[in-house]
Amino acid sequence: KIMDTSFLQAEPSAVVIEYGSSLLKVGFSRESSPRHFISPNQLIFPSLVRSSSQLSLSPLDVLELQLNNVYFNLLQTNPSERPVIFIYNLYTSEAFLKQIIDLFFKKYKAPSILLVALESIVLAPLRRHTALIIDIGHQQIRVNPIFENLLLLNSSCFINTGNV
Numbered sequence: 001k002i003m004d005t006s007f008l009q010a011e012p013s014a015v016v017i018e019y020g021s022s023l024l025k026v027g028f029s030r031e032s033s034p035r036h037f038i039s040p041n042q043l044i045f046p047s048l049v050r051s052s053s054q055l056s057l058s059p060l061d062v063l064e065l066q067l068n069n070v071y072f073n074l075l076q077t078n079p080s081e082r083p084v085i086f087i088y089n090l091y092t093s094e095a096f097l098k099q100i101i102d103l104f105f106k107k108y109k110a111p112s113i114l115l116v117a118l119e120s121i122v123l124a125p126l127r128r129h130t131a132l133i134i135d136i137g138h139q140q141i142r143v144n145p146i147f148e149n150l151l152l153l154n155s156s157c158f159i160n161t162g163n164v
Helices: 059-074 094-107
Strands: 015-019 024-028 036-038 042-045 048-051 084-088 113-117 131-136 140-147 157-160
Touching (some): 015 059, 024 059, 036 059, 059 094, 084 094, 094 113
Parallel strands (some): 015 084, 084 113
Antiparallel strands (some): 015 024, 024 036, 042 048, 131 140, 140 157
């Protein structure tokens, strides 16, 4: 009698995508750090690199082109076979997040997507409940106080860095 070993096969790890204003970080959930750091301002074609401003594309169009590159060139994985963890800035518009959900489900046929605000998960690995989160980004510095796992939005501070 042949033993059934299908239970030994683990579920495929999720594709993790962190969407920032100047970097797209991608990798797999079982890895300790991103595999690739990509500038959303650069569209990568097989033999051509163009600035997205020259093509006048929307941020969603740029993201879609980058995701094609991520799935099919960099990670070499079928998007319909892996769940997605999409990490975004808490201040990302709800309309843009809805477009992202549509993109993953309709175009890439992702089996599932988990949207996670960066500010909500940053303390988890530290096992802390209170902190001052300082996010130094390309366009601005955001200071967000968290007290007992609650983000105090009224006390948040934004400083433009001049790269706007």
